[in-house]
Amino acid sequence: MPYDDSGWKNFGAYGANRSAGNVRGGVALGRALESALSRQILEGGIKSPVTSQRGLRARLNYLNNDAGIQAMRNAGITVRTRTMTNWFTGTQKPRPANLELIDTAYWNLRTQRILDNLGAFKQHLNNQGRGTAIEIYPIDQSLVDDHAVRQNLIGEQAVxxxxxxxxxxxxxxxxxxxxxxQKLEEIWDDIITELDSDWGAYTYVSYVGLGA
Known part of the structure; x- marks a missing residue:
């Protein structure tokens, strides 16, 4: 599996493509961004379970607006408007089945709002100009033909x-x-140029992690 300054030559000729996790760096970067965004959505959300009074109240406060009510309807809540108003005012508690749907509506609306305005996510990654750490794992060679295994891409030193x-x-x-x-591939190429002469070995990778 030779590679040169332009990346891998004939990738997969000796079995590198047998491992499904081995992908172009831009693909791995996209996956890492999606994972980091999912963490931001979850970690910044309401921690208390919807079955607790605190968790239910927090979700209903978040949903007590036109977009929230629509999210509740989209989640499958079919109660009358008056019943929903009673939930918001705290004079009536939703049944267990509706608690689950309220939780679904909350997470769906939170996710949509973040996806509609990714500015906060960008700020998180830019980290006031300090940037974000990237951890790059080389391709998985476990299914590569023995004679073609690259020893310099094995072990902790290859990460x-x-x-x-x-x-x-x-x-x-x-x-x-x-x-x-295509844009993600171009960005990935910019990133790995920081690896100097080794950059060609990381045009394909098995995993990319973000410290964010």
Whole structure:
């Protein structure tokens, strides 16, 4: 599986493509961004369960608006408007089945609002100009033909860490949202140039992690 300055030659000729996790760096970057965004959605959300009084009240406060009511209807809540008003005022408690739907409506609306305005996510990755760390794992060679295994891509020393990747996050997030694979590949190429002469070995990778 030789590679040169332009990346891998004939990728998969000796079995690198037998491992489903081995992908172009731009694909792995897109997945890492999606994972980081999911963490932001979950970790910034309401922690208390919907079955607790505190958790229920917090969700209903979040949903007590036109968009929230629509999200509740979209989630499958069919009660009368008066019943829903009683939930909001705290004079009536939803049945268990509706508690689950309220939770679904809350997470759906929170997710949609974040996806509609990714500015906060970009700020999180830019980290006031300090950037975000990237951890890069080389391709998985477990299914590669023995004679073609690259020893320099085995072990902890082959995992590369870039502690402060800056200036690419706005474009990367926009490309992720747009599903622009070509742009993500271009951004990935910019990122791995920081690896100097080793960069060609990381045009394909098994995993990319973000410190965000």
């Amino acid at each position: 590369r860490n870039l502690p402060n990747v800056r200036y690419i996050w706005d474009e990367a997030v926009d490309a992720m949202k747009a599903g622009d694979a």
